[in-house]
Amino acid sequence: MAAVLLGAIALGVTGIGLGRASAQEMDAATKARVEQFEKGPATIDVSKYPQGMQESYQVFSQKCSQCHKLSRPINSDYVLPDQWSRYIKRMMYKPGSNISGSEAKKIYEFVVYDSSVRKKTALDAKLQTVTPDERKTAEDAIKKVADQNP
Ligand code: HEC
Numbered sequence: 232m233a234a235v236l237l238g239a240i241a242l243g244v245t246g247i248g249l250g251r252a253s254a255q256e257m258d259a260a261t262k263a264r265v266e267q268f269e270k271g272p273a274t275i276d277v278s279k280y281p282q283g284m285q286e287s288y289q290v291f292s293q294k295c296s297q298c299h300k301l302s303r304p305i306n307s308d309y310v311l312p313d314q315w316s317r318y319i320k321r322m323m324y325k326p327g328s329n330i331s332g333s334e335a336k337k338i339y340e341f342v343v344y345d346s347s348v349r350k351k352t353a354l355d356a357k358l359q360t361v362t363p364d365e366r367k368t369a370e371d372a373i374k375k376v377a378d379q380n381p
Pocket of ligand 1: 265296298304307309327
């Protein structure tokens with residue numbers, strides 16, 4: 232009986248392991264991009280960021296370094312609020328991500344703010360490539376985050 236139970240547990244664990252492994256698989260192009268990101272700086276100097284953002288940076292640092300280096304999101308080419316929102320959701324729904332809704336919100340606000348300051352040049356360039364509607368949506372979302380975190 233105990234042996235059967237142990238077997239079942241072992242199988243269960245292997246099952247989870249396999250699920251994770253396949254979720255980690257990336258196509259070659261994504262892999263190359265992501266490796267470049269990971270070679271960049273692994274921390275952000277937030278000493279001049281608003282207090283709330285400095286706290287959210289802690290949540291970002293903890294939660295977004297569980298499965299890969301923090302340098303991956305830090306040097307990512309995502310800059311638009313929509314890109315971040317989509318990606319944080321994607322990360323959140325990965326098995327074992329351990330990210331709550333309120334943590335996801337803090338992380339979202341942090342990366343949106345950070346993109347508008349540290350990645351301003353890239354953000355401005357990106358805003359030139361989207362439709363006027365998309366630009367307005369992005370600018371409103373950035374403003375909202377800034378207003379909520381003075
Ligand atoms: C449960 C594991 C896990 C956690 C937690 C996690 N990630 Fe990821 N991340 C991955 C995997 C796996 C990939 C590979 C590509 C994919 O699946 O999208 C990835 C890829 C990425 C990429 C590169 C995507 C690209 O194609 O440019 C970014 C950026 C990223 N993660 C940001 C984050 C952020 C921000 C957080 C915190 C909210 C986070 N990750 C938390 C597993 C995780």
